[in-house]
Each structure stands twice: as structure tokens, then as C-alpha cells.
Amino acid sequence: MDKEEVWKYLTFILTLLLALAIVSNVLLYTQNSELQKALVVNRTTEVKVEMPNITVKTSVGNITALQAKIEELQRQVEYLKEQLREKQPAKANTTIAILPIMGPIDENMALDVVSKIRQIKENESIGGVLLWIESPGGYVGPVRVIYKELKKLSYSKPVVAYTGGYADSGGYFIACAADKIIADPLAEVGSIGVLYVHYDLEQYYAQNGIKVNVFKTGKYKDMGAEWRDLTPEEREMIKNIIDTYFQDFLQVVSEGRHLDMNTTKKYATGQTWFATDVKGILVDDTGDLDYAIKVLEQLMNVKSAKVVLYSAQKTDFGIYESSSLYMPANYVYSYIRG
Secondary structure, three states: OOHHHHHHHHHHHHHHHHHHHHHHHHHHHHHHOHHHHHOOOOOOOEEEEEEOOEEEEEEHHHHHHHHHHHHHHHHHHHHHHHHHHHOOOHHHHOEEEEEEEEOOEOHHHHHHHHHHHHHHHHOOOEEEEEEEEEEOOEEHHHHHHHHHHHHHHHOOOOEEEEEOOEEEOHHHHHHOOOOEEEEOOOOEEEOOOOEEEOOOOHHHHHHOOOOOOOOOOOOOOOOOOOOOOOOHHHHHHHHHHHHHHHHHHHHHHHHHHOOOHHHHHHOOOOOEEEHHHHEOOOEOEEOOHHHHHHHHHHHHOOOOOEEEEOOOOOOOOOEOOOEEEEOOHHHHHHHEOO
């Protein structure tokens, strides 16, 4: 099987995995919600997901079989990754690139990191990537963009994530794209969850004699605006948005850490942990930067690889408006800008 055929098959498997993951989440929701009470005893509920050239059907009673199928496909993805990595030129096993992600994550950081990822991907002399994360997370969009690019990179080159201080929320989200996560024993990891920050300055405007006239084309066009509070209907809409981002986070952790969804949810309370307390679950092992490099060398099947350190992007991060964030609340306050 040549490289092009491997990529085609890998794309198919990933698409099928996505479809099955959607079905799995729907079934878990159905089983755990009030909707289950309305089902007739022994009644079968069919769920159907259609994607290009793929149709997946299953029933509530088939969750175990579905989970087994997802695990089987994930193993196939790992096999295909190894096939792609073996097809890299021999000289590609000589250099390790250390790619730092330092500080809160916004669009500017995403642009810089994605650019470096693509440079690394095209550089045949680089055989593996050490992702050095010291970040509390950041905006949902940029975090997801970086994660997707790293995931694609991992199909051709091994990636190990390392943190010496903290990889919280969006920082941890990104780490889940790696083959392995290594952390200092007392590094903070986790904070799996989503925040939505809404500025409500309606009373401030009134107290200072500021009147805002708004002309809009639809009743939701100024939803989240700081000059008024949210309506009950808008609050429900935002809850749904947050839950969608949260489900995506759960899926990323479940897939990246090879955990079933129920186990993943146990650690999705927004809490952070010392890495030593979640070794073998949220991180693979504890150690320092040199140990993380050693783990990566083992994945590359080399010894004493040359190490190249990329520069870290400095960003003037700020939360200026209502925003969805993969970030712990204790960090959010310091970044709120008036």
C-alpha cells in the first residue's frame, strides 16, 4: 500500500470514526436523560447518521458493540499512522523539533503555531515533535485550530506533549493531539470544561447617563452585547453552544487518552490535578523535559537526536467581549479588558 492509498484509507476511517462517535454520544445522552423514561420497556430506538458515502445505524441496546467498533477503528488509525511514519525518508529520523505553546491562546498565536506546524511537516529532516505547553488555554476557536493541525501532523510524525508547569483546559485540549503526554509531577493538568463570559454593563451605562440606540436586522443580532442583559431564551441558546463545545472537548480527551466516555466525564468537572495524581489517565508519565525527549526518541526509534527549539509567540491576550473559552475561571479575570 503506497502513501497515497494509506492517506485515502486513513481519511475514510477517520470519517467513519466521527460518525460512530456522534452516534455514541447521542445514545449516551438518550440513556442518561429524562428521555429514557419515556421509552417503552424493551423498545428499540434507532439512531441514524449519514455522511458522504457512509450511513451508520444502531440502537440503544448496541452501545457496547458500538464502543468496541470505535476502539477497533482507533487501533486501525494507529496502525495507519505507523505505516505513514515508516514511509518517511531515512534522514527524517535525525532531528526533534521543540514547538512551544506558552501563555493564553488567541488567533495570533494560532496563526503562528499553525505556520510552524506546516513548516515542520514539510521538513524531512525533522522526525518528531516535542510540544512544550505552558498554557491556561484560551479562545475555543484558536485552540481547536491548533489541535486539528497537530492531529494531522501526528499521522506522519510522532508527537509528545510536555508541560513543566501547567496545561489547563485549552492547553490540555491541545496536548491530547499527541501520542504521549509527559508532565512534571507537580504540573497542573486538566480543567476539562468550557466557560462563557458575558459582559453586562447595562447598569453602568444607566448610572453614567449613557444611552445606547441599537438598530438591528434580527432579534438575536446583538445577543451578548455589553449594553444589555441576556434574555432567558438567549441564555438557553448559549447553554446549548457551551454544551456543544463541551461534548467536543470530551470526545477529544476520550480519543486522545484512550478512555471510555464515562471515565472521561469523571475528570470533566473543570478541576485541575497534579500530574502525579492522574498518571496513566490524563498523562502517560511524569518527568522533566529531557525525559520527554527520551520518550519521543523511543517513538522515533533513534538515540541522541539533534534538538531544534522553535521560538515562542508572544501575544497580548485580552478578553474584550462576550466569549466562549477553554480556560479556568481563575485565569479569566486577569485577562478581562475594559
